[in-house]
Amino acid sequence: MEDLNEILQQRRDKAQEMADLGVDLYSNTFKPLHGIADILPPEAAEDPDFALSAGEKTIAGRIMLMRSFGKAAFMTLQDSSGRGQVYIRKNDVGEDLFNIFNKLDIGDFIGCKGTLFRTQKGEPTLKISTFKHITKSLRPLPEKHQGLKDVEVRYRQRYLDLMVNPEVRDVFKKRGQIIRFIREYLEERDYMEVETPMMHPISGGATAKPFQTHHNALDMDLYLRVAPELYLKRLLVGGFDRVFEINRNFRNEGLSTRHNPEFTMLEFYQAYATYEELMELTEDMISALSMEINNTMVIEFEGQEVDLTPPWKRYTMDEALVEIAGIKQEILDDPEKIIAFAKENHIELDAKAGPGKAKMEIFDQFVEEKLINPTFITAYPTEVSPLARCNDDDPTVADRFELFVTGRELANAFSELNDPIDQRYRLEQQVEHRGEDEEIFPEVDYDFIRALEYGMPPAAGEGIGIDRLAMLLTNSASIRDVILFPHMRPETKK
Protein backbone atom coordinates (compact mmCIF):
# COMPACT_ATOMS: atom_id res chain seq x y z
CA MET A 1 0.00 0.00 0.00
CA GLU A 2 1.26 3.39 -1.00
CA ASP A 3 2.09 5.62 1.93
CA LEU A 4 0.05 8.75 1.35
CA ASN A 5 0.26 12.03 3.13
CA GLU A 6 -2.81 13.79 4.40
CA ILE A 7 -3.60 15.78 1.28
CA LEU A 8 -3.24 12.88 -1.12
CA GLN A 9 -5.40 10.72 1.12
CA GLN A 10 -8.11 13.42 1.30
CA ARG A 11 -8.17 13.66 -2.48
CA ARG A 12 -8.57 9.93 -2.84
CA ASP A 13 -11.34 9.94 -0.25
CA LYS A 14 -13.19 12.68 -2.14
CA ALA A 15 -12.73 10.80 -5.38
CA GLN A 16 -14.36 7.78 -3.77
CA GLU A 17 -17.24 9.93 -2.51
CA MET A 18 -17.79 11.25 -6.03
CA ALA A 19 -17.72 7.74 -7.43
CA ASP A 20 -20.30 6.78 -4.80
CA LEU A 21 -22.53 9.58 -6.12
CA GLY A 22 -22.34 7.90 -9.52
CA VAL A 23 -19.75 10.20 -11.10
CA ASP A 24 -17.41 8.71 -13.71
CA LEU A 25 -14.06 10.06 -12.50
CA TYR A 26 -12.41 9.67 -15.91
CA SER A 27 -15.16 10.03 -18.46
CA ASN A 28 -14.53 10.82 -22.10
CA THR A 29 -17.91 11.85 -23.42
CA PHE A 30 -17.91 15.62 -23.08
CA LYS A 31 -17.15 17.61 -26.24
CA PRO A 32 -16.16 21.24 -25.72
CA LEU A 33 -17.24 23.53 -28.56
CA HIS A 34 -15.50 26.75 -27.52
CA GLY A 35 -12.09 27.85 -26.33
CA ILE A 36 -12.27 29.54 -22.94
CA ALA A 37 -10.13 32.53 -23.91
CA ASP A 38 -11.91 32.69 -27.28
CA ILE A 39 -15.28 33.41 -25.67
CA LEU A 40 -13.80 35.17 -22.61
CA PRO A 41 -10.89 37.09 -24.14
CA PRO A 42 -8.62 39.10 -21.83
CA GLU A 43 -9.43 42.28 -23.77
CA ALA A 44 -13.11 41.88 -22.88
CA ALA A 45 -12.21 42.25 -19.19
CA GLU A 46 -10.37 45.49 -19.96
CA ASP A 47 -13.07 46.97 -22.14
CA PRO A 48 -16.57 47.32 -20.63
CA ASP A 49 -18.03 47.96 -24.10
CA PHE A 50 -16.66 44.71 -25.51
CA ALA A 51 -19.69 42.78 -26.71
CA LEU A 52 -19.87 39.26 -25.33
CA SER A 53 -21.03 36.51 -27.64
CA ALA A 54 -24.65 35.45 -27.13
CA GLY A 55 -26.10 31.96 -26.97
CA GLU A 56 -25.13 28.78 -25.18
CA LYS A 57 -21.41 28.07 -24.83
CA THR A 58 -19.78 24.72 -24.15
CA ILE A 59 -16.30 24.69 -22.66
CA ALA A 60 -14.03 22.27 -20.83
CA GLY A 61 -10.97 22.91 -18.73
CA ARG A 62 -9.02 22.48 -15.55
CA ILE A 63 -10.14 24.23 -12.38
CA MET A 64 -7.29 26.57 -11.43
CA LEU A 65 -8.92 28.71 -8.74
CA MET A 66 -12.12 28.54 -6.76
CA ARG A 67 -13.98 31.13 -4.68
CA SER A 68 -16.93 29.59 -2.96
CA PHE A 69 -19.86 31.23 -1.12
CA GLY A 70 -21.75 28.23 0.10
CA LYS A 71 -24.60 28.20 -2.42
CA ALA A 72 -22.68 29.83 -5.26
CA ALA A 73 -19.08 29.99 -6.43
CA PHE A 74 -16.69 31.40 -8.99
CA MET A 75 -14.06 29.23 -10.61
CA THR A 76 -11.22 30.03 -12.94
CA LEU A 77 -10.93 27.39 -15.66
CA GLN A 78 -7.96 26.90 -17.97
CA ASP A 79 -7.77 25.23 -21.36
CA SER A 80 -5.19 25.47 -24.12
CA SER A 81 -6.58 28.83 -25.22
CA GLY A 82 -6.14 30.40 -21.77
CA ARG A 83 -8.15 31.13 -18.66
CA GLY A 84 -11.62 32.38 -17.92
CA GLN A 85 -14.11 32.69 -15.09
CA VAL A 86 -17.26 30.64 -14.62
CA TYR A 87 -20.05 31.14 -12.09
CA ILE A 88 -22.17 28.41 -10.57
CA ARG A 89 -25.29 28.78 -8.43
CA LYS A 90 -27.20 26.08 -6.61
CA ASN A 91 -30.47 27.52 -7.95
CA ASP A 92 -29.25 27.19 -11.54
CA VAL A 93 -27.86 23.65 -11.52
CA GLY A 94 -30.06 21.97 -8.89
CA GLU A 95 -29.20 20.23 -5.65
CA ASP A 96 -27.79 16.97 -7.05
CA LEU A 97 -25.29 18.63 -9.36
CA PHE A 98 -24.37 21.14 -6.68
CA ASN A 99 -23.54 18.29 -4.32
CA ILE A 100 -21.13 17.00 -6.94
CA PHE A 101 -19.74 20.50 -7.35
CA ASN A 102 -18.95 20.54 -3.64
CA LYS A 103 -16.71 17.52 -4.10
CA LEU A 104 -14.66 19.13 -6.88
CA ASP A 105 -11.02 19.93 -6.29
CA ILE A 106 -8.74 22.51 -7.80
CA GLY A 107 -6.99 20.61 -10.57
CA ASP A 108 -10.05 18.64 -11.71
CA PHE A 109 -11.29 18.94 -15.28
CA ILE A 110 -14.92 19.85 -15.82
CA GLY A 111 -17.08 20.60 -18.81
CA CYS A 112 -19.59 23.46 -18.58
CA LYS A 113 -22.57 24.70 -20.57
CA GLY A 114 -23.92 28.18 -19.99
CA THR A 115 -24.23 31.72 -21.24
CA LEU A 116 -21.99 34.73 -20.92
CA PHE A 117 -22.64 37.69 -18.67
CA ARG A 118 -20.79 40.37 -16.78
CA THR A 119 -20.53 40.34 -13.01
CA GLN A 120 -21.16 43.42 -10.88
CA LYS A 121 -17.48 44.21 -11.15
CA GLY A 122 -17.64 43.85 -14.93
CA GLU A 123 -15.76 40.58 -15.30
CA PRO A 124 -16.94 38.57 -18.30
CA THR A 125 -18.07 35.22 -16.96
CA LEU A 126 -19.81 32.05 -18.07
CA LYS A 127 -22.90 31.34 -15.98
CA ILE A 128 -23.15 27.59 -15.68
CA SER A 129 -26.49 26.02 -16.51
CA THR A 130 -25.09 22.51 -16.24
CA PHE A 131 -21.68 20.90 -15.89
CA LYS A 132 -20.05 17.50 -16.07
CA HIS A 133 -17.09 16.24 -14.12
CA ILE A 134 -14.49 14.98 -16.58
CA THR A 135 -11.23 14.07 -14.83
CA LYS A 136 -10.23 13.81 -11.19
CA SER A 137 -6.94 15.28 -9.99
CA LEU A 138 -5.36 13.42 -7.10
CA ARG A 139 -2.55 15.89 -6.43
CA PRO A 140 -2.67 19.52 -5.29
CA LEU A 141 -1.50 22.23 -7.67
CA PRO A 142 1.37 24.57 -6.80
CA GLU A 143 0.67 27.81 -4.98
CA LYS A 144 -1.67 30.14 -6.86
CA HIS A 145 0.27 33.41 -6.68
CA GLN A 146 3.86 32.36 -6.46
CA GLY A 147 3.40 29.58 -9.00
CA LEU A 148 6.05 26.92 -9.32
CA LYS A 149 9.55 28.36 -8.96
CA ASP A 150 11.78 25.43 -8.08
CA VAL A 151 13.69 25.07 -11.35
CA GLU A 152 14.45 21.44 -10.74
CA VAL A 153 10.77 20.60 -10.43
CA ARG A 154 9.95 22.88 -13.35
CA TYR A 155 12.27 20.88 -15.63
CA ARG A 156 11.56 17.43 -14.25
CA GLN A 157 7.79 17.94 -14.13
CA ARG A 158 7.37 20.27 -17.06
CA TYR A 159 3.65 19.48 -17.17
CA LEU A 160 3.30 21.33 -13.85
CA ASP A 161 5.38 24.23 -15.10
CA LEU A 162 3.16 24.53 -18.19
CA MET A 163 0.01 24.13 -16.15
CA VAL A 164 0.65 27.00 -13.75
CA ASN A 165 3.15 29.31 -15.46
CA PRO A 166 1.50 30.96 -18.48
CA GLU A 167 4.75 32.65 -19.55
CA VAL A 168 6.31 29.20 -19.94
CA ARG A 169 3.47 28.18 -22.22
CA ASP A 170 4.15 31.30 -24.26
CA VAL A 171 7.82 30.41 -24.70
CA PHE A 172 6.95 27.03 -26.16
CA LYS A 173 4.20 28.46 -28.33
CA LYS A 174 6.78 30.85 -29.73
CA ARG A 175 9.22 28.03 -30.28
CA GLY A 176 6.59 26.30 -32.38
CA GLN A 177 5.91 29.50 -34.31
CA ILE A 178 9.62 29.96 -34.98
CA ILE A 179 9.94 26.53 -36.53
CA ARG A 180 6.76 26.96 -38.55
CA PHE A 181 7.95 30.34 -39.86
CA ILE A 182 11.29 28.92 -40.94
CA ARG A 183 9.60 26.03 -42.75
CA GLU A 184 7.33 28.40 -44.62
CA TYR A 185 10.17 30.81 -45.35
CA LEU A 186 12.32 28.11 -46.91
CA GLU A 187 9.49 26.39 -48.74
CA GLU A 188 8.53 29.71 -50.32
CA ARG A 189 12.06 29.78 -51.70
CA ASP A 190 11.74 26.33 -53.25
CA TYR A 191 13.58 24.47 -50.53
CA MET A 192 12.43 20.92 -49.95
CA GLU A 193 12.27 19.48 -46.45
CA VAL A 194 14.04 16.15 -46.07
CA GLU A 195 14.89 13.69 -43.34
CA THR A 196 18.29 12.06 -43.20
CA PRO A 197 19.57 9.37 -40.83
CA MET A 198 19.91 9.97 -37.12
CA MET A 199 22.07 6.85 -36.79
CA HIS A 200 25.35 7.02 -38.65
CA PRO A 201 27.91 4.28 -39.23
CA ILE A 202 30.59 6.99 -39.32
CA SER A 203 30.48 10.03 -37.08
CA GLY A 204 30.98 12.89 -39.51
CA GLY A 205 29.99 16.40 -40.50
CA ALA A 206 31.41 18.04 -37.38
CA THR A 207 34.12 17.47 -34.82
CA ALA A 208 32.19 16.45 -31.73
CA LYS A 209 31.89 13.57 -29.33
CA PRO A 210 29.14 11.23 -30.48
CA PHE A 211 26.81 8.92 -28.58
CA GLN A 212 27.42 5.32 -29.52
CA THR A 213 24.84 2.63 -29.96
CA HIS A 214 24.58 -0.81 -31.48
CA HIS A 215 22.29 -2.46 -33.96
CA ASN A 216 21.76 -6.00 -32.73
CA ALA A 217 20.44 -7.69 -35.86
CA LEU A 218 23.22 -6.31 -38.03
CA ASP A 219 25.71 -6.53 -35.16
CA MET A 220 27.08 -3.13 -36.03
CA ASP A 221 28.07 -0.11 -33.99
CA LEU A 222 26.37 3.14 -34.85
CA TYR A 223 26.69 6.75 -33.77
CA LEU A 224 23.88 9.18 -33.16
CA ARG A 225 24.50 11.96 -35.60
CA VAL A 226 26.45 15.03 -34.57
CA ALA A 227 25.43 16.78 -37.80
CA PRO A 228 23.42 15.90 -40.93
CA GLU A 229 25.78 17.72 -43.30
CA LEU A 230 27.29 14.86 -45.25
CA TYR A 231 23.89 13.35 -46.01
CA LEU A 232 22.35 16.62 -47.11
CA LYS A 233 25.23 17.15 -49.53
CA ARG A 234 24.62 13.69 -50.98
CA LEU A 235 21.16 15.01 -51.84
CA LEU A 236 22.74 17.87 -53.79
CA VAL A 237 24.66 15.23 -55.72
CA GLY A 238 21.37 13.40 -56.27
CA GLY A 239 19.84 16.46 -57.86
CA PHE A 240 17.80 18.15 -55.15
CA ASP A 241 19.15 21.69 -55.45
CA ARG A 242 17.57 23.17 -52.35
CA VAL A 243 17.08 21.05 -49.27
CA PHE A 244 16.64 21.65 -45.59
CA GLU A 245 16.26 19.60 -42.46
CA ILE A 246 15.10 20.65 -39.01
CA ASN A 247 15.97 17.90 -36.61
CA ARG A 248 17.91 16.74 -33.61
CA ASN A 249 21.66 16.44 -33.33
CA PHE A 250 23.35 14.63 -30.45
CA ARG A 251 26.65 15.50 -28.84
CA ASN A 252 28.07 13.54 -25.94
CA GLU A 253 29.48 16.54 -24.15
CA GLY A 254 28.86 18.66 -21.08
CA LEU A 255 25.66 20.40 -20.11
CA SER A 256 25.40 24.12 -19.62
CA THR A 257 23.02 27.00 -20.06
CA ARG A 258 23.85 26.78 -23.78
CA HIS A 259 24.31 23.05 -24.28
CA ASN A 260 21.92 20.14 -24.12
CA PRO A 261 23.09 16.70 -25.33
CA GLU A 262 20.32 16.69 -27.91
CA PHE A 263 19.54 19.93 -29.64
CA THR A 264 17.70 21.05 -32.74
CA MET A 265 19.49 22.25 -35.85
CA LEU A 266 18.26 23.74 -39.04
CA GLU A 267 20.59 22.86 -41.91
CA PHE A 268 19.93 24.00 -45.44
CA TYR A 269 21.81 23.76 -48.72
CA GLN A 270 21.35 25.71 -51.89
CA ALA A 271 23.05 24.83 -55.18
CA TYR A 272 24.70 27.65 -57.14
CA ALA A 273 24.65 29.92 -54.08
CA THR A 274 27.61 31.31 -52.16
CA TYR A 275 28.11 32.00 -48.47
CA GLU A 276 27.63 35.69 -49.25
CA GLU A 277 24.11 35.06 -50.52
CA LEU A 278 23.40 33.06 -47.38
CA MET A 279 24.41 36.06 -45.27
CA GLU A 280 21.69 38.03 -47.03
CA LEU A 281 19.19 35.25 -46.57
CA THR A 282 20.06 34.86 -42.89
CA GLU A 283 19.66 38.58 -42.19
CA ASP A 284 16.37 38.64 -43.98
CA MET A 285 14.99 35.46 -42.43
CA ILE A 286 15.91 36.19 -38.82
CA SER A 287 14.85 39.82 -38.88
CA ALA A 288 11.53 38.86 -40.50
CA LEU A 289 11.20 36.10 -37.92
CA SER A 290 11.67 38.60 -35.12
CA MET A 291 8.92 40.76 -36.58
CA GLU A 292 6.66 37.72 -36.83
CA ILE A 293 7.33 36.53 -33.27
CA ASN A 294 7.83 39.75 -31.32
CA ASN A 295 6.56 42.38 -33.74
CA THR A 296 9.87 44.25 -33.46
CA MET A 297 13.47 43.98 -34.60
CA VAL A 298 14.81 45.56 -31.43
CA ILE A 299 14.56 42.97 -28.72
CA GLU A 300 15.68 42.72 -25.14
CA PHE A 301 17.91 39.89 -24.07
CA GLU A 302 19.17 39.55 -20.50
CA GLY A 303 18.70 43.24 -19.88
CA GLN A 304 20.56 44.37 -22.99
CA GLU A 305 19.10 45.68 -26.19
CA VAL A 306 19.73 43.75 -29.38
CA ASP A 307 19.00 45.33 -32.74
CA LEU A 308 18.26 42.79 -35.47
CA THR A 309 17.59 45.40 -38.16
CA PRO A 310 19.57 44.57 -41.32
CA PRO A 311 22.19 45.04 -42.58
CA TRP A 312 24.30 43.39 -39.92
CA LYS A 313 27.93 44.11 -39.13
CA ARG A 314 30.53 42.08 -40.98
CA TYR A 315 34.13 41.47 -40.03
CA THR A 316 36.72 39.08 -41.27
CA MET A 317 38.17 37.07 -38.44
CA ASP A 318 41.41 39.09 -38.60
CA GLU A 319 39.49 42.37 -38.57
CA ALA A 320 37.55 41.24 -35.52
CA LEU A 321 40.74 40.19 -33.73
CA VAL A 322 42.35 43.54 -34.50
CA GLU A 323 39.42 45.88 -33.98
CA ILE A 324 37.58 44.14 -31.16
CA ALA A 325 40.32 42.26 -29.32
CA GLY A 326 43.06 44.81 -30.08
CA ILE A 327 45.54 42.23 -31.32
CA LYS A 328 48.26 43.46 -33.67
CA GLN A 329 47.99 42.44 -37.31
CA GLU A 330 51.65 41.41 -37.36
CA ILE A 331 50.89 38.71 -34.78
CA LEU A 332 48.05 37.39 -36.91
CA ASP A 333 50.28 37.30 -39.98
CA ASP A 334 52.90 35.11 -38.33
CA PRO A 335 51.92 31.51 -37.54
CA GLU A 336 54.52 31.17 -34.78
CA LYS A 337 53.47 34.41 -33.11
CA ILE A 338 49.81 33.37 -33.13
CA ILE A 339 50.59 30.12 -31.34
CA ALA A 340 52.87 31.93 -28.92
CA PHE A 341 50.14 34.50 -28.24
CA ALA A 342 47.66 31.73 -27.49
CA LYS A 343 50.05 30.09 -25.08
CA GLU A 344 50.78 33.40 -23.35
CA ASN A 345 47.06 33.72 -22.75
CA HIS A 346 46.74 30.26 -21.24
CA ILE A 347 44.84 28.81 -24.16
CA GLU A 348 45.38 25.08 -24.20
CA LEU A 349 46.26 23.83 -27.63
CA ASP A 350 46.64 20.30 -28.82
CA ALA A 351 50.21 19.43 -29.87
CA LYS A 352 49.15 19.07 -33.49
CA ALA A 353 47.02 22.22 -33.57
CA GLY A 354 48.09 24.77 -36.16
CA PRO A 355 47.86 28.56 -36.28
CA GLY A 356 44.32 28.45 -37.65
CA LYS A 357 43.11 26.52 -34.64
CA ALA A 358 45.00 28.92 -32.37
CA LYS A 359 43.40 31.91 -34.08
CA MET A 360 39.96 30.43 -33.61
CA GLU A 361 40.58 29.78 -29.91
CA ILE A 362 41.82 33.34 -29.45
CA PHE A 363 38.68 34.56 -31.18
CA ASP A 364 36.52 32.43 -28.88
CA GLN A 365 38.19 33.89 -25.82
CA PHE A 366 38.59 37.55 -26.76
CA VAL A 367 35.91 38.40 -29.29
CA GLU A 368 32.91 36.10 -29.19
CA GLU A 369 31.29 37.40 -25.99
CA LYS A 370 31.57 40.99 -27.19
CA LEU A 371 29.41 40.46 -30.27
CA ILE A 372 26.02 41.47 -28.91
CA ASN A 373 24.26 42.82 -31.99
CA PRO A 374 24.20 40.34 -34.86
CA THR A 375 27.62 40.13 -36.46
CA PHE A 376 28.94 38.00 -39.29
CA ILE A 377 32.53 36.84 -39.00
CA THR A 378 34.05 35.70 -42.30
CA ALA A 379 37.39 34.44 -43.63
CA TYR A 380 37.83 31.53 -41.23
CA PRO A 381 41.12 29.68 -41.43
CA THR A 382 40.85 26.82 -43.89
CA GLU A 383 42.57 24.64 -41.30
CA VAL A 384 39.45 24.70 -39.11
CA SER A 385 36.98 24.47 -42.01
CA PRO A 386 37.49 21.02 -43.51
CA LEU A 387 34.22 20.99 -45.45
CA ALA A 388 34.33 24.55 -46.76
CA ARG A 389 35.48 25.90 -50.06
CA CYS A 390 38.76 27.86 -50.03
CA ASN A 391 38.67 31.48 -51.01
CA ASP A 392 39.69 31.86 -54.67
CA ASP A 393 42.14 34.70 -53.88
CA ASP A 394 43.47 33.48 -50.53
CA PRO A 395 43.31 29.71 -50.05
CA THR A 396 44.44 29.96 -46.41
CA VAL A 397 40.94 31.13 -45.55
CA ALA A 398 37.59 29.54 -46.32
CA ASP A 399 34.49 31.11 -47.85
CA ARG A 400 32.71 30.78 -44.56
CA PHE A 401 30.88 32.83 -41.99
CA GLU A 402 29.61 32.39 -38.52
CA LEU A 403 26.88 34.55 -37.04
CA PHE A 404 27.13 35.77 -33.45
CA VAL A 405 24.37 37.40 -31.41
CA THR A 406 24.42 38.15 -27.66
CA GLY A 407 27.92 36.70 -27.51
CA ARG A 408 26.73 33.34 -28.76
CA GLU A 409 27.31 31.49 -32.00
CA LEU A 410 23.98 31.22 -33.77
CA ALA A 411 24.83 30.08 -37.28
CA ASN A 412 27.68 28.57 -39.27
CA ALA A 413 27.74 28.56 -43.06
CA PHE A 414 30.03 28.21 -46.01
CA SER A 415 30.38 27.78 -49.69
CA GLU A 416 30.74 24.03 -49.94
CA LEU A 417 33.89 22.28 -50.98
CA ASN A 418 32.92 20.13 -53.98
CA ASP A 419 36.36 19.06 -55.19
CA PRO A 420 36.53 15.36 -54.24
CA ILE A 421 40.32 15.17 -54.39
CA ASP A 422 40.77 18.15 -52.08
CA GLN A 423 37.95 16.97 -49.82
CA ARG A 424 39.50 13.55 -49.47
CA TYR A 425 42.86 15.08 -48.65
CA ARG A 426 41.38 17.42 -46.04
CA LEU A 427 39.34 14.73 -44.33
CA GLU A 428 42.37 12.46 -44.23
CA GLN A 429 44.37 15.31 -42.72
CA GLN A 430 41.68 15.69 -40.08
CA VAL A 431 42.00 12.04 -39.15
CA GLU A 432 45.77 12.24 -39.13
CA HIS A 433 45.84 15.39 -37.03
CA ARG A 434 43.16 14.21 -34.67
CA GLY A 435 43.77 15.35 -31.13
CA GLU A 436 44.45 13.18 -28.15
CA ASP A 437 40.75 13.06 -27.44
CA GLU A 438 39.69 9.44 -27.13
CA GLU A 439 36.01 10.24 -27.32
CA ILE A 440 35.86 11.43 -30.88
CA PHE A 441 36.08 8.93 -33.69
CA PRO A 442 37.34 10.67 -36.80
CA GLU A 443 37.01 8.51 -39.84
CA VAL A 444 36.86 9.40 -43.51
CA ASP A 445 33.44 8.83 -45.03
CA TYR A 446 34.52 7.37 -48.35
CA ASP A 447 31.00 7.05 -49.65
CA PHE A 448 30.69 10.81 -49.23
CA ILE A 449 33.91 11.22 -51.25
CA ARG A 450 32.55 8.86 -53.89
CA ALA A 451 29.39 10.96 -54.08
CA LEU A 452 31.49 14.09 -54.68
CA GLU A 453 33.37 12.23 -57.41
CA TYR A 454 30.11 11.97 -59.33
CA GLY A 455 29.98 15.77 -59.11
CA MET A 456 28.20 17.98 -56.60
CA PRO A 457 26.98 21.31 -57.96
CA PRO A 458 28.58 24.35 -56.36
CA ALA A 459 26.53 25.22 -53.32
CA ALA A 460 26.39 26.98 -50.03
CA GLY A 461 25.05 25.52 -46.83
CA GLU A 462 24.23 26.72 -43.36
CA GLY A 463 23.34 25.46 -39.93
CA ILE A 464 21.32 27.49 -37.43
CA GLY A 465 20.86 26.40 -33.84
CA ILE A 466 17.12 26.47 -33.28
CA ASP A 467 17.36 26.29 -29.50
CA ARG A 468 19.64 29.30 -29.36
CA LEU A 469 17.43 31.15 -31.78
CA ALA A 470 14.46 30.38 -29.55
CA MET A 471 16.44 31.61 -26.53
CA LEU A 472 17.19 34.87 -28.32
CA LEU A 473 13.61 35.51 -29.38
CA THR A 474 12.05 34.54 -26.05
CA ASN A 475 14.64 36.25 -23.83
CA SER A 476 15.55 32.95 -22.19
CA ALA A 477 18.86 32.73 -20.35
CA SER A 478 19.14 28.96 -20.39
CA ILE A 479 18.69 26.43 -23.18
CA ARG A 480 16.65 24.42 -20.66
CA ASP A 481 14.02 27.13 -20.79
CA VAL A 482 13.37 26.47 -24.48
CA ILE A 483 13.60 22.65 -24.44
CA LEU A 484 10.44 21.05 -23.09
CA PHE A 485 12.20 18.17 -21.41
CA PRO A 486 15.85 19.08 -20.88
CA HIS A 487 18.33 16.39 -19.94
CA MET A 488 18.61 15.83 -16.17
CA ARG A 489 20.29 13.33 -13.91
CA PRO A 490 17.91 10.62 -12.68
CA GLU A 491 15.68 11.80 -9.88
CA THR A 492 16.76 10.58 -6.45
CA LYS A 493 13.99 8.95 -4.47
CA LYS A 494 12.87 11.13 -1.60
Next chain:
RNA sequence: GGGCCGUUAACUCAGCUGGUAGAGUAUCUGACUUUUAAUCAGAGAGUCGCGCGUUCGAUCCGCGCACGGCCCA
Protein backbone atom coordinates in the same frame (compact mmCIF):
# COMPACT_ATOMS: atom_id res chain seq x y z
C1' G B 1 36.39 18.25 -13.27
C1' G B 2 36.88 23.03 -9.88
C1' G B 3 34.63 27.22 -6.98
C1' C B 4 30.37 29.47 -4.76
C1' C B 5 25.23 28.93 -3.41
C1' G B 6 20.79 26.10 -2.43
C1' U B 7 17.72 21.63 -0.55
C1' U B 8 12.65 23.10 5.88
C1' A B 9 4.59 21.20 5.14
C1' A B 10 1.62 19.88 -1.39
C1' C B 11 3.61 25.17 -3.18
C1' U B 12 6.31 29.97 -1.93
C1' C B 13 9.42 31.05 1.97
C1' A B 14 11.06 32.50 7.45
C1' G B 15 13.78 30.09 11.35
C1' C B 16 18.72 34.65 15.92
C1' U B 17 24.41 32.63 19.54
C1' G B 18 23.05 24.75 19.00
C1' G B 19 17.79 23.83 23.29
C1' U B 20 13.37 19.35 19.42
C1' A B 21 9.76 24.06 13.77
C1' G B 22 6.79 28.89 11.83
C1' A B 23 3.93 32.12 8.14
C1' G B 24 1.08 32.76 3.61
C1' U B 25 -1.25 29.82 -0.06
C1' A B 26 -3.34 24.98 -0.57
C1' U B 27 -6.22 21.20 2.47
C1' C B 28 -10.16 19.94 6.23
C1' U B 29 -14.65 21.77 9.46
C1' G B 30 -18.31 25.77 10.04
C1' A B 31 -20.68 30.64 8.10
C1' C B 32 -21.63 33.07 3.45
C1' U B 33 -25.88 33.32 -3.73
C1' U B 34 -21.59 38.62 -8.01
C1' U B 35 -16.06 36.97 -6.03
C1' U B 36 -11.48 37.81 -8.41
C1' A B 37 -4.96 37.24 -3.55
C1' A B 38 -13.03 36.77 -1.70
C1' U B 39 -14.01 37.31 3.60
C1' C B 40 -14.71 35.52 8.82
C1' A B 41 -13.94 31.53 12.75
C1' G B 42 -11.46 27.00 13.88
C1' A B 43 -8.32 22.53 12.74
C1' G B 44 -4.87 19.12 10.71
C1' A B 45 -0.41 18.76 8.06
C1' G B 46 7.17 18.00 8.74
C1' U B 47 12.38 11.64 8.02
C1' C B 48 14.25 20.11 8.33
C1' G B 49 17.75 16.05 1.06
C1' C B 50 20.72 11.41 2.89
C1' G B 51 24.72 9.44 6.02
C1' C B 52 28.57 9.91 9.60
C1' G B 53 30.83 12.92 13.34
C1' U B 54 31.26 16.79 17.43
C1' U B 55 27.94 17.75 21.62
C1' C B 56 24.15 16.43 27.44
C1' G B 57 21.44 18.06 23.06
C1' A B 58 22.10 19.31 15.77
C1' U B 59 17.37 22.21 10.91
C1' C B 60 21.66 25.13 12.85
C1' C B 61 28.66 23.28 13.62
C1' G B 62 32.24 19.69 10.78
C1' C B 63 33.07 15.83 7.03
C1' G B 64 31.13 12.85 3.06
C1' C B 65 27.31 11.82 -0.54
C1' A B 66 22.94 12.95 -3.77
C1' C B 67 20.20 16.41 -6.62
C1' G B 68 19.82 21.40 -8.49
C1' G B 69 21.47 26.59 -9.74
C1' C B 70 25.29 30.14 -11.17
C1' C B 71 30.33 30.86 -12.61
C1' C B 72 34.90 28.70 -14.42
C1' A B 73 37.48 24.66 -17.31
